[in-house]
Amino acid sequence: MRDTLGDASHRLDGAGCASARVDAEFLLAYVLGTTRSSVLVDRDRTLPDDVLARLEELVVRRERREPLAYVIGEWGFRRLTLKVDSRVLIPRPETEVVVERCLALLSELDEPRVLDVGTGSGAIALAIADEHPGARVTGADASVDALAVARGNARDANLGVEFVPCDLFAGLPAGPWDLVVSNPPYVRPDEIDLLEPEVRDWEPRAALVGDGAAEAVARGARAVLEERGALVLEVADGDAERVSGLLLKLGYVGVAVTQDLAGRDRIVEGATTFAGTVLPE
Numbered sequence: 275m276r277d278t279l280g281d282a283s284h285r286l287d288g289a290g291c292a293s294a295r296v297d298a299e300f301l302l303a304y305v306l307g308t309t310r311s312s313v314l315v316d317r318d319r320t321l322p323d324d325v326l327a328r329l330e331e332l333v334v335r336r337e338r339r340e341p342l343a344y345v346i347g348e349w350g351f352r353r354l355t356l357k358v359d360s361r362v363l364i365p366r367p368e369t370e371v372v373v374e375r376c377l378a379l380l381s382e383l384d385e386p387r388v389l390d391v392g393t394g395s396g397a398i399a400l401a402i403a404d405e406h407p408g409a410r411v412t413g414a415d416a417s418v419d420a421l422a423v424a425r426g427n428a429r430d431a432n433l434g435v436e437f438v439p440c441d442l443f444a445g446l447p448a449g450p451w452d453l454v455v456s457n458p459p460y461v462r463p464d465e466i467d468l469l470e471p472e473v474r475d476w477e478p479r480a481a482l483v484g485d486g487a488a489e490a491v492a493r494g495a496r497a498v499l500e501e502r503g504a505l506v507l508e509v510a511d512g513d514a515e516r517v518s519g520l521l522l523k524l525g526y527v528g529v530a531v532t533q534d535l536a537g538r539d540r541i542v543e544g545a546t547t548f549a550g551t552v553l554p555e
């Protein structure tokens with residue numbers, strides 16, 4: 275197994291994968307149906323041919339820079355393991371902090387109504403339902419393919435989240451919601467070519483590219499939020515100050531920024547003192 279791991283890692287490194295050795299260990303663990311740490315403990319074991327053949331298929335996929343999460347078909351997010359494929363964005367660690375802020379803001383409410391706009395795999399919606407069992411959560415997305423993935427994840431996790439199609443707030447139940455959360459697309463069209471191939475060539479374009487989506491969600495949320503409701507947005511690195519200013523301009527109060535695990539300003543929140551007000555354009 276030592277040679278097999280070394281060979282896979284060498285090939286992935288040659289293909290430009292950033293963490294080739296770790297990826298090779300994950301792929302082998304996946305094929306063996308075990309954990310990465312068990313693979314490391316058992317390095318002198320001889321691998322049967324069917325395992326080697328299956329590993330070869332996965333290494334070839336990863337060599338093409340298909341994201342590790344798509345190759346193994348699942349990804350961890352907070353306490354959940356979510357199925358993911360090229361229909362949905364792979365949930366990121368910073369989005370786990372988004373969920374943390376939502377849970378903190380909902381902690382005093384027994385049965386809050388929560389809306390996740392642009393739910394993708396359902397990561398945020400499902401994690402909130404999992405960790406705040408009284409919450410009544412709706413996840414919404416413009417992509418029917420993403421909604422199919424999210425519904426599958428809800429079934430697997432046995433969580434009663436409703437998933438509905440929408441275009442931003444169009445097509446959604448009127449609320450009022452206690453919390454609107456969103457990780458909207460925020461890559462500018464001129465930035466897409468600068469991204470790693472795993473993102474640029476494999477993740478859904480509609481989940482990545484969006485200009486002005488944070489503003490559209492913040493504006494739309496005003497009309498559907500409960501008085502004393504809250505809005506939580508994940509924003510692009512370097513955009514927190516601008517989005518905070520936007521929320522203040524739209525009349526949100528208690529506007530605050532939270533850093534992600536890498537210390538970057540990535541989450542902006544605000545509270546409402548109004549209910550169901552639509553701002554003029």
Ligand SMILES: C[S@@+](CC[C@H](N)C(=O)[O-])C[C@H]1O[C@@H](n2cnc3c(N)ncnc32)[C@H](O)[C@@H]1O
Nearest residue numbers: 365392393394415416417441442457458459481
């Ligand atoms: C950055 S991804 C976030 C996915 C997931 N919430 C997460 O954090 O992993 C943005 C999502 O917004 C969806 N989306 C893009 N435009 C939309 C729109 N106009 N209305 C609703 N959803 C939209 C995309 O399909 C995608 O699933």
